[in-house]
Amino acid sequence: xxxxxxxxxxxxxxxxxxxxxxxxxxxxxxxxxxxxxxxxxxxxxxxxxxxxxxxxxxxxxxxxxxxxxxxxxxxxxxxxxxxxxxxxxxxxxxxxxxxxxxxxxxxxxxxxxxxxxxxxxxxxxxxxxxxxxxxxxxxxxxxxxxxxxxxxxxxxxxxxxxxxxxxxxxxxxxxxxxxxxxxxxxxxxxxxxxxxxxxxxxxxxxxxxxxxxxxxxxxxxxxxxxxxxxxxxxxxxxxxxxxxxxxxxxxxxxxxxxxxxxx
Numbered sequence: 001x002x003x004x005x006x007x008x009x010x011x012x013x014x015x016x017x018x019x020x021x022x023x024x025x026x027x028x029x030x031x032x033x034x035x036x037x038x039x040x041x042x043x044x045x046x047x048x049x050x051x052x053x054x055x056x057x058x059x060x061x062x063x064x065x066x067x068x069x070x071x072x073x074x075x076x077x078x079x080x081x082x083x084x085x086x087x088x089x090x091x092x093x094x095x096x097x098x099x100x101x102x103x104x105x106x107x108x109x110x111x112x113x114x115x116x117x118x119x120x121x122x123x124x125x126x127x128x129x130x131x132x133x134x135x136x137x138x139x140x141x142x143x144x145x146x147x148x149x150x151x152x153x154x155x156x157x158x159x160x161x162x163x164x165x166x167x168x169x170x171x172x173x174x175x176x177x178x179x180x181x182x183x184x185x186x187x188x189x190x191x192x193x194x195x196x197x198x199x200x201x202x203x204x205x206x207x208x209x210x211x212x213x214x215x216x217x218x219x220x221x222x223x224x225x226x227x228x229x230x231x232x233x234x235x236x237x238x239x240x241x242x243x244x245x246x247x248x249x250x251x252x253x254x255x256x257x258x259x260x261x262x263x
Contacts, residue, residue: 001071001102001261002026005151005226006245007033007110007207007254011066014252015043021245022050027258028071029101031108031151032056035064035094042066055099063094065110065152071102080135084127086112086120095128104232104261109152114173122173125155129182133189140190140229147232150191153207153224153254156183158193161201162222174223191227194259198239206241207254215246224257235261 004027008014011032022030035042035058047054053073058064067073076099085092098107109132112125132150139146156179157163169175187193205220214220228236239259246255 001028003029004256004258005031006256007153009034009252010036019046030068032066033110033153057094057097059094065097065108067099067108069101074100082131086124105148107150111155133185137189145231148229150227157221158183164219192233194228194236195239226259
C-alpha cells in the first residue's frame, strides 16, 4: 500500500495539481493538510472522479485536513480525545482527522505552528502534541498490534539536519528543545519515523518558504512525516519526498512524502 501525506496550502488553489499528482503517483491513500476551506467548498470531485473516497474537515479559511483513499474509508473520526482548543473561545480547530483505510488507521494531522516562543500559540502547540502523545500511548497500550500511521505537517524539525542552517533558527520555533522533546515523546510512545531511513539528511527537506528564493537555494526544512506503529513500521519498504511537486507555477510550499508498505 502506498500512503502519502501532503500539506497542499489551499486545496482549491491546488485542486488541478492534486488531481494530476494522483494520476501519476499511484497513491492508495493521501492524507492532506491545510485545506483552507469550509466543508461546503471542498472540491470532492477531484477525488471521486479518480475512484477515491474522501473524508474532510474544514471550518474556515484556515487549517483543515482530509483523507482520500481508494482502498476503503471507514470509521471516520474528527479530532482525537482531549485535543485542546485555542483562542478566547478555546475553539477546537480543524487539525485532525482519521479513518480506516485498507486495514490501516490513517491520521491526517496539521500540528499548530507555534508562531513565536513567547506566544500563546506555542503553549497551545505543546499541549496539542502532548494530547496526541497520550492518545497514541493509550491506543498502543490497548492494542499493541494495531496498524496506524500519523501523517502530516508536524511543524517540528526534530534534528539539526532537518533545517538548512541552525543559526537561522536561533530563538525561533520548530527547533526549540520543548518542541523536539514533544516530537521525541511520540517516538517513545511506540511510533517510528518510517521516512528517515529512506530519506536521510542533511539536505532532504519537505518544506521551502515562498520567500527569499528558499527553494532554488535549497534552504528548506523537514517538518512533514509519517510516524507508524510497530506493526506497520516493519512493513515500510521504501519512502521518498516528491521534491518535483514543489516546482513550477502554483506549487504548494510543501512536497508530498510517500511511503510504500507491504501487505
